[in-house]
Amino acid sequence: MALESNGTKASEGENSLQSICYKRGSLRLLDQRRLPLETIYLDVRDATDGWNAIRDMVVRGAPAIAISAALSLAVEVFNLESFDGTCEEAASFLVMKLEYLVSSRPTAVNLSDATTKLKNIGLEAAATVAQAKYVFQAYIEAAETMLTDDVTANKAIGSHGAAFLQGRLKGPKTLSVLTHCNTGSLATAGYGTALGVIRTLHAEGVLEMAFCTETRPFNQGSRLTAFEFVHDNIPATLIADSAAAALMKAGRVNAVIVGADRIAANGDTANKIGTYSLALCAMYHGVPFYVAAPITSIDLSLSSGGQIVIEERSAKELLHSRGGLGEQVAASGISVWNPAFDVTPANLISAIITEKGVITKTKSDDFNIQGFI
């Protein structure tokens, strides 16, 4: 059965901001392509379903895709009717599936970080336990821990970020921020990263207005971030991507805060296409530009952002409305370049907010991320 054909409405206990609904042996992913109009969950039964859900943007956002990949395989091994192999064969099975899952989307390091850690869990378990089922059990427990750890990390990012931004407030008692793409509950296991900071600012009564860009071509901002703001009664205003410079020139934002898909060792940050333009505008207008991301979004193996692989997605996302799912909106025959991400150089970034605290610049205007970690 195709993943598309198994959609069902939210069941009791699931809310419309929960992208990942998991209990041992069962994984349901909110089909984010259908938001904000429909809340439909798709059953994910194995790694193949997980791969398709990630590739087709049922689930998206760096932390959410990593966790969904991990849990899709957890569900598969939990429901295996029989596995006659040795512990080493169980570990090889996990490694093979994880190598497949990591190929679903290339840019977010969270996915490759999670699969590397989980491969090691399988291999270490195989060396210590007596039966294959215990290798799978160790894997399932580790994948489940990623789900709970992510929410804890996001709440810490929210607190560090909100405290930091308030500390930097000069003059006004409240502040307005601009964000891009969707970095909220829908992009994570819950609460969100950059949007988590905005949630905390709102909870602490210091948020005047959150502006969100549409984030073309997939419209994560207008469909998902706007949906989260409305859901949580956060004061928010949607702008066209092309209105950001005018908004900053009008002095209507105190800070820009975005998420990350991969942060290189020098602080260069890959994030949703359009982030780089926002950072350039922010620098020109003297607006601080912050990245909020968990430590798992940092890739110390890359010295700079030039080494980050940028995913290019289908031309259909530009040629048709609704990120490729709706009617044709561009002239037939036009060629298309559709990079899903861009890299913002570290010199345009004021600080990086993580669950362990805020990484600020050294005297020489660099980030010492390695030292911080």
Ligand code: MRU
């Ligand atoms: O293509 P997407 O929707 O997966 O892109 C998402 C982003 O770029 C987010 O800003 C990033 O993954 C951080 S989500 C907490």
